[in-house]
Amino acid sequence: MKHILFTKLAQLPACDPEGRQLPTLYNRMFSLVRQFCNGGDDSKETALGALLLNKLPVRVRSQIYDRTSNSHNVTPSELLHLLTDIVRKDSTLFEIEFHTRRSIEAKNVDYGFHSTTRSVRPPSNGTITRSTEKQHNPKKTGKSCPYCKSAFHGAMDCNVFTTTKQRWAQTKVLRLCHNCLSSAHITRECPSKYSCRYCSQRHHSSLCRQFEHQSPLRNLPSRLSSTTTNNQAKKDQQQHFRPSKLNSHTISVAEPTPERAPVADISERMKQDATNPATITYSSSQLLATASPTSQAALMCAKVSLFNPSDPSKSIAVTAFLDSGSSKSYITDEVADRLNLDTITMEDIVVSTFGSTSSLKLKCGNHNVGMVTTKGPKHLQVKSVPTITGNLLQIQINQKVSSGNFTFSQCKPSILIGNDYFWDVVLSDDFFYRRLPNGYRLLHTTIGDVIINEALDFNHVNAYTSVISNETDLDNPRHHDELCELVSNFWKLETTGITDDPTKSDDDECLNYFNDTITYDQRQNRYFVKLPFKSDPAQLPNNFSLAFSRLRSQVKSLQQRPDYLEKYHAVIKNQAELGIIEEVPSDHLSKPSHYLSHHGVVKKDGNDIKIRCVYDGSAKVTGQSSLNDILYRGPVLLPDLTGILLRSRFQKILISSDIEKAFLMVGLNEESRDFTRFLWLKDPSRLLGRGNIITYRFTRVPFGLVSSPFLLAGTIHYHLSSTATPLSHGILRNTYVDNVFQGVNTIEEGQEFYKLSKKLFQRAGMNLRAYVSNSRELNKYFETNEHCKASETQKLLGLQWNTVNDTIFIRLPDQPTSDIRWTNRKVLKCIASIYDPLGLISPTVLIGKLFLQSLWKIELSWDELIPAKYVANWKRITSSWNSPGLCVPRRLFNEDENTEVEYDLHVFTDASAAAYCATAYIVQKRNNGSSSASLIMSKSRLAPLNHAITIPRLELAAMMIGSNYSPSSYKT
Structure with a gap:
């Protein structure tokens, strides 16, 4: 090798x-x-x-x-x-x-404003606005762009689809060959002999990810260019758009009038525009334009029901406009007043018009509003403005939609759902879309079906339509802070050897910080750690209002099931009694702090109902940092899962146990506790209010923080490494998160392991429990000491382990019903449901993977129904999985204890045009001359889809997999 x-x-x-x-x-x-x-x-x-x-x-x-x-x-x-x-x-x-x-x-581009380079035809009446006095007339290329069909640039310079991710998606939408971008054939039938000029792989150069990293100047977003204007216009723009410091959001309004008059009242101007039935709006992040009513261009609008989260009886049906080009979400002042929404804070926004030398500063309120979706009520944080836009053209959803016969109508949105909630609203588990006969698309979203079209015909420059962007520093151009950070990094690199090594990873810094700050309290027999902050935690925003809002929603949900509310309160009360949480001392209330939102997860086991409190370290106010954002994730200290499974198959007796409430057994240092506060009710029988709230904080590491898994694993490593005994070394190699495994050969060894391991973890303030083995006698010993009986079926790192028969079961998918409408997504979900970390049934899974690859070659979308002939083939594959799964003995060999044995590892590799694989067998040789073999591991891989690789090269790839099966790879 x-x-x-x-x-x-x-x-x-x-x-x-x-x-x-x-x-x-x-x-x-x-x-x-x-x-x-x-x-x-x-x-x-x-x-x-x-x-x-x-x-x-x-x-x-x-x-x-x-x-x-x-x-x-x-x-x-x-x-x-x-x-x-x-x-x-x-x-x-x-x-x-x-x-x-x-x-x-971008020197002449309006910082904080969206701009566009698309050429716009002048109004049909012959008048020319200032923004189109001099049109930019790019030279036509010999071949139109295959992505956007523009005749003014080629594929490499497309400024509509600027990233490789967008271009790959567009090739699937238009069903283009990945190699030459032709629509006349599919990729595997491409006659072109050319390859990518950057990586020499079989795809078009404009799709190369290396090209995106190496040549970003060719992929500049269109907003970084500006249309050509006369020198005086440029001068005026520079005078008008000289940045002034204001921490606000910016609204830009396109104005078609030739005069540059100041905006007297933007609300009135917008209301006047609402009376013009010819005005429609396209994407605010691309081009704002008007079209005639016959252009039949429609935006993403839908009817929704809004309500007041504090008083759900107050609700109203309005039209929602979904616009991913807006960074924030907005509602009209009228809706906010009718719902009687509470104003959380007031904020300044600046309204300007293109070509104007003046701007208007407005006050807008920040509110919480509820919206009914198919996933249940959803709470949005929105800003209120006098009006959002003029009349938009909307397609009425009816039975004739599928045929492409649409009914258009005018609508005026009362809520704009921006990019902060756009994808949460559009995407869900049951999301799908389909292309209609006339080229439009129907999207199934959480607020109902929405119809959009891909191409619009623009005739006029739009009037008074707002573009909302999030700018927090108008003193500087875009990316100024980003540029400063790059310069700072450059100087740090220039001083290598003088300051700390800049190549040191975050994981190294986090681990060193952990080792320097972990302490042990002998009185409590517990380790205490600090949260590994990337930056000063005092800079975290005070998110009390967010935590209170989430608490209100949680209490309201629990009050619908009083028994759930009682159990939830009992969980928190129990944690307080155990010292896992504590009430925030009165002298700490004014200190820098951060609040965790929480909710309950219900688990039903027959008649037994358990509720678990889940804390959300990622909850944040839009535009601000969450607790998880400023915490190090930490290195992964877990041993290889495959190695643990392999080692578990050699000993005569396998013992499994786990650490009770492992995360809550690690103490949290006093300095970090105020950043883990949360709110709860003093008395759940009373109404929620300021007088019925108690503020807790964690004294232990809460589960839900990005660094929690590392802090637990690091504490266990620290404790076992400092003990430095053969037992602690063995436990360290076979502990996965909170699961501990140990192999023994006799009952006495098992009993000794129980006593020593119990004491070992007690010294760290942890309770090792749920001992179970494949020995009936040893299990009785565990039951006597633990005062509980374990189930016969246990989980062995995700695999089903029957402790009575001492077998491991690998489950296959259930036989699908005949009425399933198969798509790429459902096929993938079925194949991915097979959990087989050792590859013991990899030949069975391989045929499913090959089938999925064949679907990929015909370039179907995720939710498009697969053709009938493929469905028949898939049914043959699933019918061959005619058993629930594979059951194998846990123990590889049942040799006599007095027999001397030695082991040989045999690895086989092979490859074909479709796939390559490696398998590993272990052969046991006894001193009497007999031997036996057992499969311990295998792995199969599909041949690359878009690259013609020779079988000898695939065989080399198989050998590479096989080389990883050496004993040292898994330390068995």
Whole structure:
């Protein structure tokens, strides 16, 4: 295998002299060198280091010579370390140049405003507005763009679909060949012999993700360009749009009148526009335009029911306008008044018109409003404005919609759902869309069916239609803070060796902070940790109002089931009695703090109902940080799951146990507690109010924080490592989150393990419980000491373990019913439901994966019904899964204790044009000459879909998988 990797490294192409391909070469070199070294010593591989060094540009080699003083030959790993620093600095310089050039290009663009580069035809009456006095007439290209059908640019320069993600999505919508972007054939039948110029793979260069990272200047969003205007107009715009410091939201209004008069009353101007039946609005993030009524261009509008969260009896039916181009959500003042919504805060917004030299500052209120959806009531935080837009053209949903015969009508939205809630409203578990015969699309959203169209015909410049963007610093152009951060990073890189290593990962910093701050309280027999903050937690916003609002919703929901409310209150009261939470001391109430929102999760087990409190560390006010945003996630300290499963199959007796309420057993340092506050009722029988609220805070690590899994695993590691006994070392290798596994050969060993492990975790303030094994005698011992009886069926890291028969069961999907309408999504869900970490039934799963790949080749959408011939094939596959699953003995071999044995590992690999795989068998050889073998692991992979790879290369890939099956890989 090392020979193969050496050959691959030697065959890497040399980088071009300018270094354009340096990131690509670095990525490939990084992957191969890591595999070649495999964590070992490469000090004798200086020849390979010199070979790789010669592939780099002269300027890069010069920098490496300077850093090593040319005193010795570098090894591959040392070269990789030096090259990482150089590539990172090059990337930072490139981003600085990119943002600087973008800032120059956007010099005449209205900072804080949406702008557009699309050419707009002048009004039909012959009048020309200021914004179209001089039209920008780009030169037509020889071939139109396959993505947006524009004749003024090619695929590489498309400014409508600017990212590779958008372009890949558009190829699926238009069913384009991924290689040549033709609609005349599918990708696998493409006759073109060309490949991507950036990565040499079989796809069009405009779809290459490396192109997106290496050449961002060609993919600038359209808003960074501006239409050509006369010099005087530019001068006027620069005078008018000189930034002034104001922490606010900005509303830009397009004005078609030739005069630049100040806005006297924007509300009146909008109301006047509402009387014009010819006015419609398109996407506020692209182009604001008007069209004649016959253009039949419709936006995403739907009828919704709004209500007052404090008084649900007050409700109103209005028209909602869904606009992902707006960063915030808005309602009209009229709706806010009719629902009698409480005003949380007041905020300034600035209203300006394009071409005007003046602006108007308005006050808007922030409110909470409820909206009825198919998923239940949804609470929105919105801002109230006098009016949102003029009349819009809406399609009436009726039975004739499927045929494409629409009825259009005028509507005036009273609520605008912006990007803060747009996707929550549009997407759900039962979301689907379908293309109608006339090219329109019907979307099934949480507020009902919505119809949109993909192309609009624009005839006029729109009047008085607002574009809402989120700008918090009008003193600076867009991305100014981002640019400052890049410059700061550049200077830090320039001082490598003087300050702390900038390449040190967040995981390293988090782990070092944890080791420096963890303490042990001997009186409580408990470890205490601090929350690993990335930045000063005192800067967190005071989110009391959000926590109170969520509490009100939670209490209202629980009051519908008084028994649930009683159980929920009992859980919190029990936590207070156990010292897991405490009431916030009166002298701490004014200290910097943060509040956790919480809700209940109900679990029903027969007649037994349990409620668990779930705390949300990600809850935040829109535009502000949550607690999880400023916490380190921490490194993953869990052992390999596959290794634990393999080790569990060798011993005669396997013991399983878990730590009771593991996360709540780790103490939280006093300094961190005020950032885990939450609100609850003093008396659940009384109404919610300020006098009936008690403020708690956690004294233990709460589950729901992004760093909680790390803090638990780190504490267990710290405790077991500091004990340094053979038992603690064995437990450390076989502990996965809060599950502990141990293999023994005799009853006495099992009883000894119980006593020692119980005491070991008690010293950390943790209770190891739920002991169970495959030995009946040992289970009786556990029941006597634990005073509870364990179930015969247990979970073994997700697998079903029958402790009586000592077997492991791998479940297959249930036989589907005949009335299922199969789609790509449902097929994938069925295949993904098979949990087989050891690959013991991988041949069975492989046929399902191959079928899914065949569906992918015909390029269906996720929710499009698959053709009948494919359904028949899928039914044959699912019918072959005619048993509930596979049942195998947990223990691999049942040898006599007095028999001396040795083990051999046999790995087989193979490949075909469709897939490649590797399997591992372990062979037990006894001293009497007999032997037996057992399958312990396998893995299969599909051949790449869009790349023609030879079978020899696939066989090499299979060998790579097989090489990972060495005993050292899983430390068995």
